[in-house]
Amino acid sequence: MKNAYHALSKIFGYHEFRHHQADIIQDVLNNNDAMVLMPTGGGKSLCYQIPAILRPGVGIVVSPLIALMQDQVDALTQLGVSAGYLNSNQSAEAQNAIEQQLLNNELDLLYITPERLMSNRMLSLIAQSQIALFAIDEAHCVSQWGHDFRKEYQQLNILHQRFPDIPRIALTATADSRTRQEIIEQLDLHNARTYINSFDRPNIHYQISDQSSKTDLLKFIKNSHQNDAGIIYCLSRKKVEETAAWLVEQGFNALPYHAGLTPQLRETNQKRFLREEGLIIVATIAFGMGIDKPDVRFVAHLNLPKSIEAYYQETGRAGRDGLPADAWMAYGLKDMMMLKQMIQESDNEMQQRISHSKLDSLMALCETTSCRRFHLLDYFGEVTDKACGNCDTCLSPPETWDATEAARKALSCVYRSGQRFGIGYLTDILLGKSNDRISQNKHDTLTTYGIGTDISANEWKGIYRQLIAMGYININFEQFGALVLTDKARPLLRGEIELKLRKPTKKSSNKSETKQKSALRDIDQELFEALRACRYSLSQAESVPPYVIFHDKTLIEMTKMRPLMLSELGKIAGVGEKKLDKFGQQFLDIILQHDIHPWFKNDLSETINSTLGLYLKQQNAQSVAETRELSLSTIYTHLSAAIKQQVIALEDINEITASDIKDIENAIELCAEGGQEGTKPIFEFLNGEIEYGIIHCVRSSLETIE
Ligand code: ADP
Ligand code: ZN
Secondary structure, eight states, X not given: OHHHHHHIIIIIOOOSOOTXXXXXXXXXXXXXXXXXXXXXXXXXXHHHHXXXXXXXXXXXXXXXXXXXXXXXXXXXXXXXXXXXXXXXXXXXXXXXXXXXXXXXXXXXXXXXXXXXXXXXXXXXHHHTSOEEEXXXXXXXXXXXXXXXXXXXXXXXXXXXXXXXXXXXXXXXXXXXXXXXXXXXXXXXXXXXXXXXXXXXXXXXXXXXXXXXXXXXXXXXXHHHOTTOEEEEEOSSHHHHHHHHHHHHHTTOOEEEXXXXXXXHHHHHHHHHHHHSSSOEEEEOTTSOTTOOOTTEEEEEESSOOSSHHHHHHHHTTSOTTSSOEEEEEEOOHHHHHHXXXXXXXXXXXXXXXXXXXXXXXXXXXXXXXXXXXXXXXXXXXXOOOSOOSSXXXXXXXXXXXXXXXXXXXXXXXXXXXXXXXXXXXXXXXXXXXXXXXXXXXXXXXXXXXXXXXXXXXXXXXXXXXXXHXXXXXXXXXXXXXEEEEOTTHHHHHTTOSOOEEEOOOOSOOOHHHHHHHHHHHOSOHHHHHXXXXXXXXXXXXXXXXXXXXXXXXXXXXXXXXXXXXXHHHTTSTTOOHHHHHHHHHHHHHHHHHHHOOGGGSSOOOHHHHHHHHHHHHHOOHHHHHXXXXXXXXXXXXXXXXXXXXXXXXXXXXXXXXXXXXHHHHHHHHHHHHTTOOSSXXXXXXXXXXXXXXXXXXXXXXXXXXX
């Protein structure tokens, strides 16, 4: 494991393993199989990359995601790791070159699609090579219950049969226990230890609104994500096109992505999303598999996804870097109807049942009045005991109302009109509207006719939506969307149970969003932008996405730490040896240019100079202490050392007033006369009213004068 820690810091520039990473790596290094469940952004890749680097031979990584392979290989190359990939998008030449490297044992990691791996040719190539491990990424693809089933994945158990001595590690971000069980069965991982991580993504703020309007989306982006990269999901190609065009009109850099575009255009748009900063992609769900851009700051859904798994996977693409990000969704009755219809049109009965139950769970999440995160994690079988404080229902709890009476009226209206009509018509009856259809059907004679005039048409629609979502009503699409009561409706109709519903979402209060925003913006913006520009031009030169050079998180850390020397820069998370070598000086120069000050021409130590740099900016010893995570007294020790060397003067220290100086000097003199040495007697002489650190500084200033 010493080697693993060494690799972590030297190659990746990180200083600690996260969660179970260390145990997993240890297990694989010991030749054992492992099964890893971690949410998106949790750090799965390191779990196989480090053992692959440390063990002799090449780590074979099976992944269905072609786009991701290139990215991973680019990132590894920048880290100085020898990696390659094989997929059908490659030229024959490129493939030959990689195969040769494989045979020559020159690769640490090889990414490959399952269909390619399963070919006889490849299996025999592998048999001739030295293999460190097999990593089966996106392992949930073996599961039919899961949402990305791929049949080639079910053949992967061949690996175990043919190469029984090579450790295998299966990884997925899909958590539910059924999928997990299927992975173990299908891949024959019965002897593997399973590592389950919390699926919580605490940096993601969840927000779900039952009113979908474009202006709300616009407000959300303008308020919280003006120059940020984001993904907006829509259900149809048409809506994708319209929304993208509309955002461009509004002055945003937005591109469409859906299966109707040519493959070339799709690829270009995806590439631009990865390589440019602050671009918005409007997409159908065809987009996102295999995008591991770490700095996606928001994911918005303009329609309902199909299931909680899908919602969690799609929203999980936000904030992989751990910085604050938003998951924003707006849905309406129409969405729900459309999804239900799509499900009913499928002719596989079992699939229908699965889809229905998944949609119902999703609707329950949308309509919940309690913490969204609680609900999400509960769905994945994870128990949390407190509300998260970072979702819409936590931050502004929705109001509920006693809807028993209204619900009875709504259900009764469905029943009395014969369970043959849709929401619009039923609402008209409740409101006592007169029209031809109602009079032809003699529905103006029903007892429910006109009994709902105290509630608006829109509110009735909301009530019906919630009743459907809660399973009191089904929709019969063969009858053009007629509402039908379920068994569950009976006790409610009879007045045996009460029902509370949530009031419609209030127009957005952006409290939480602004809070998030400042968390990310609470840094020296000017320096951050300068570092970002440097990163961008390097990324262009290397023709990789900017985050492959350094993550935002690393740049933010630079603005806070203000390293003045390479050795200090190298301590920042994300700065490994290779990157320090290759890019360090350029970033350092920018920080130096930014901070340049006569103070810095001195012989003081690096750490004192870092304190000085920050003090110059922040003008407050306490905040320098917090930023540097050092004690206040250490900061004063640094400042007094600088005073002693006459790099700065006592007057440069804001915390020291002229009258303090007089008092301290006086006290120093008296103590010296009394033969008392050190700072303590002076401190006591001043009744403990002036901090030690400040006394130190004044003493240092006297020592320079002597
Ligand atoms: P996943 O594949 O689980 O979605 P990744 O492997 O892409 O996640 O890791 C997510 C991010 O976390 C990456 O930017 C990665 O560099 C970073 N990361 C992983 N492990 C660590 C660690 N031990 N310390 C700091 N950052 C880490
Ligand atoms: Zn919450």
